[in-house]
Amino acid sequence: MDKKLAFFTLLVCTLLLGFGGCEKKKQLQKSQKDVIAQVNEVRLTERDLELSMPEAQRGSITLEEKRDYVRRWIQSQIVYQEAIRKKVDQDETVKWLIDQAVRNTVIEAFLERELGGRVGVTEEEARQYYQENRTMFKREDDEVRLSRILVSSVAEAALVALRIEEGESFDMIAKQMSLDESTRERGGDVGIIPLSSLPPEFQEAAIWLSIGEVSSPIQTEYGFALLMVTDRKAKGSIREYELMKGQITNSLSVDKRRRELENLFEHLKKEAEVETFDWATGVFPEEP
Numbered sequence: 001m002d003k004k005l006a007f008f009t010l011l012v013c014t015l016l017l018g019f020g021g022c023e024k025k026k027q028l029q030k031s032q033k034d035v036i037a038q039v040n041e042v043r044l045t046e047r048d049l050e051l052s053m054p055e056a057q058r059g060s061i062t063l064e065e066k067r068d069y070v071r072r073w074i075q076s077q078i079v080y081q082e083a084i085r086k087k088v089d090q091d092e093t094v095k096w097l098i099d100q101a102v103r104n105t106v107i108e109a110f111l112e113r114e115l116g117g118r119v120g121v122t123e124e125e126a127r128q129y130y131q132e133n134r135t136m137f138k139r140e141d142d143e144v145r146l147s148r149i150l151v152s153s154v155a156e157a158a159l160v161a162l163r164i165e166e167g168e169s170f171d172m173i174a175k176q177m178s179l180d181e182s183t184r185e186r187g188g189d190v191g192i193i194p195l196s197s198l199p200p201e202f203q204e205a206a207i208w209l210s211i212g213e214v215s216s217p218i219q220t221e222y223g224f225a226l227l228m229v230t231d232r233k234a235k236g237s238i239r240e241y242e243l244m245k246g247q248i249t250n251s252l253s254v255d256k257r258r259r260e261l262e263n264l265f266e267h268l269k270k271e272a273e274v275e276t277f278d279w280a281t282g283v284f285p286e287e288p
Helices: 003-017 024-028 046-052 063-085 092-118 123-132 154-165 170-177 200-208 241-271
Strands: 035-039 042-045 143-151 189-194 218-220 223-233
Touching: 035 063, 042 046, 042 063, 046 063, 092 241, 123 241, 143 154, 143 170, 143 200, 154 170, 154 223, 189 223, 200 218, 200 223
Parallel strands: none
Antiparallel strands: 035 042, 143 189, 143 223, 218 223
């Protein structure tokens, strides 16, 4: 089996299987009342379903999402059991890939246990980095913060314009009428966007609109849009800390993890017997 193909197949199967194969003997020992699905002799229980989900999402997952999980588990089990029947798991390359996957999973769990508490970034650290590197966050283009209401017809757009003219708030109308699901719950707020990245018809309107002013209806391939500029940021100005906080935190966390990982590796390497041979000799420089 071609190694690249085998790796791709394993990756696809991992995504398809989702929460795994569920060991047969253990499944058969579980109480029937907890079983929510079964393929041949392999059972899926409520506990399996819970463990398969990210911990942070367990309390918020919907019934339809759970049903989708079960549907994918059944699909994966049917494919998995057929693969086992045809002894695909006995292929030497597949065995090697499975071993690598298991090893990497154990390593990740070990590193999370060893480093998890040491790679967090405090608010103070993030703010200090921002203050010391403000020039890194200069805007390279003029930017605008836009809100948008998207409707299906000119008549609806005219109704929206009339309601705004009569004093109704843009964000309330957006929540009630906008077809744009990605912004509707935020009252139509699109966020801060470089002018140059806007579609030409939006860009022209955004250039001339005053803050708080609403555009005439603009026809798009999805319907008719009304835009409102809620803020402007000039080219060369510094992006605000709150806008950059997530990026800064992620970057500092990655750097911390890398340093802690290097320290951990050096500590463990001193306690291990490591030898290299032939062309691999010297992959780690000799200690001074």
